Amino acid sequence: MAITSANQLELLQTAEAVAREKMIDPGLVVEAMEESLARAAKSRYGAEMDIRVSIDRKTGVATFTRVRTVVEDEELENYQAELTVEQAKQYKEDPQVGDELVEEVPPVELGRIAAQSAKQVILQKVREAERDRQYEEFKDRAGTIINGLVKREEYGNIIVDIGRGEAVLRRNEKIGRESYRPNDRIRVFIKDVRREPRGPQIFLSRIAPEFMAELFKMEVPEIYDGIIEIKAVARDPGSRAKIAVISYDNSIDPVGACVGMRGSRVQAVVNELQGEKIDIIPWNEDQPTFLVNALQPAEVSKVVLDDEAERIEVVVPDEQLSLAIGRRGQNVRLASQLTGLDIDIMTESQESERRQQEFAVRTKLYMEALDVDEFFAQLLVSEGFSTLEEVAYVELDELLVIDGVDDSTAQELQARARDYLEAQAQAALAKARELGVEDSLVDFDGLTPQMLAALAADGIKTLEDFATCADWELAGGWTTVDGQRVKDDGLLEAFDVSLEEAQNLVMTARIQLGWVDPDDLLTEEETDEELEAAEAEEDQA
Known part of the structure; x- marks a missing residue:
């Protein structure tokens, strides 16, 4: 041709x-x-x-x-x-x-x-x-809800006709007991749109927390208008969910608005999610207060928050324990997802027993270290002295408030505490040297003899060894493995060394060894100032 x-x-x-x-x-x-x-x-x-x-x-x-x-x-x-x-x-x-x-x-x-x-x-x-x-048509629609028509099922995955293309609802993205037949109408959440060699792949979901949030946005006009905001969602798909909401208008109750007249609004969402029970919870910036709300319907007696470890300890009445945990741990698991914290739940009797054990351990320590009788040791613990260092180095006035303690008694207590701590330090230093710790590490400021012994037991014996450590190796931390938070024990964690303190120690060691030029280091404030300046230049451009 x-x-x-x-x-x-x-x-x-x-x-x-x-x-x-x-x-x-x-x-x-x-x-x-x-x-x-x-x-x-x-x-x-x-x-x-x-x-x-x-x-x-x-x-x-x-x-x-x-x-x-x-x-x-x-x-x-x-x-x-x-x-x-x-x-x-x-x-x-x-x-x-x-x-x-x-x-x-x-x-x-x-x-x-x-x-x-x-x-x-x-x-x-x-x-x-x-x-x-x-791809261009659907890439900006990720994160939204779309209606489609079921075309067929392939190995448990549902192929959905969404108009100008096909999308896939994988079997692990379906609510457990759902089943579909060809030509069934289906409402789904566009989870991801990817450009792949075989063409754009559109992945759908019905178990994503965002799916529930978008459904509420469709049913509750106040959410669509921005008067009420969904702050967090946690789901056990097909069974139960918790959703945290906040209102930016004091005259509107966020929980009531989401429930609707006679539960009409929340019931529409429940029906779409195959009867999934939904707890609507008021959001609170104060994490302990928010957690108390999130654990509803269980009652909470006390909350202790550990910001650094991102863990929270909850004490509940003995008869409320099963309710707080929920069936198969569902209630506490959803509350943990909602708050982003690991939650330890114990009963009032368990907490009381633990406090008694801690009281007994500290009492025995003071009896041995300070050579005092049980009654006086218990008196020190009751007054809030939790470590020997506190007894040894606090102002005398803080010891004088204890009944029966005068100047001479207070000075004697501090002298005994310091002698005991000095003996402990000498023993720890001797052990560290026995394990092979070199003077370069012994002379390094910021490490106590007990810390040196702990480092030596792990093979860190020189300043060079110490300088190669990561901050989390020293201070400990948390990592997420398969969706579960796992504790990483730090070499110096027992000595209450924070992550920031560990960073400073390691960086100081590197500077002393000449590995790092201190002039090249920016302070956090200088870094923030540079970022702000760069953002300002971009805005002007």
Whole structure:
């Protein structure tokens, strides 16, 4: 088939028809035709030639041209598509490197094989354009709800027709007891849209917490208008969920607005989620207060928050323990997801027993270290002295408030405490040296003899060894493994070394060793100032 005047207009008509059918730009189809014709021409004139085809968008006339680029003499590799400056002088005056020489060549005859190859190129380009259109259409719709039609089921995964494409609802994204048949209507959450070699992949979900939040946004106008905000959602799909809301209008009750008249609003969401029970909880910035709300319907007696470990300890009445934990731990698990904290629940009797044990341990320590009787040791514990260091180094006035303690008694107590601590330090230092700790680490400020012994037991015996440590190795921390928070024990965690203190110790060691230039270090305030300045420049631009 030759590109003659008889079929020139047919090219444009074909492009228009294909573009209309696939809902893509006709120009993309014409470009695909140009590329396919150019490929066919190369098979006729030679694969090394740079043959280009241009189709006039009005007349359909296809123009075949050969392009040669001017290059330096030593860079000449492809004699069919390149030429030197000297060679180019035959065709134009004063040629420069990078210039292109264009000359028209006769149109080619498309044989059966060449025509089939051109067809494949066009189809491939059309498919790519169709995929790009689908990706562009749905990429900004991730995080929203869409209605679709069930087409079929493949290995437990549901293929959903969403209009101009298909999406997949994986079996692990379905609510447990749900089943669908072809042509069933389904409401789903667009969880992710990815561009992949086989085309855009649209992944759906019905168990995502965001799905519930979007459903409430559809049912509660105050959420859609921004008067009420959903701060957190935790779900056990198909069984139970907790949702935390806050109102920015004091005259509107966020919980009541989400429940609706006679529960109409929340019931609409429950029905969509196959009867999933929903607890609507008022949000509070104070984490302990928020947790008390989140553990409803259980009553909470006391809450102790550990900010650094992101853990919270909850004390409940003995008869409320099973209610607070919930069936198979469901209530406490959802409350933990909602607050982002690990929750330890204990009864009042368990807490009382633990406090008694701590009281007994401290009493015994003071009896042995200070050589006092049990009654006096218990008196110190009752007054809030939790460590020997506190007894040894507090102001005398704090000891004088204890009944029966005068100046001389207070001074004697502090002297005994200091002697005991000094003996402990000497024993720890001797143990550290016995384990091989070098003077470079012993002389390093910030490490006590007990810390040196703990480090030596783990093989850290020189300042260089210490400088290679990570801050979390010293202070400890928490990591998330398979969705569960796992405790990382720190070498110095028993000595209440915080993560920030560990960072400072390690960095000081590196500076002393010359590994780090202190002038290169920015303070946190300087870093924040630089970030603010950069953001201000971007805003001005």
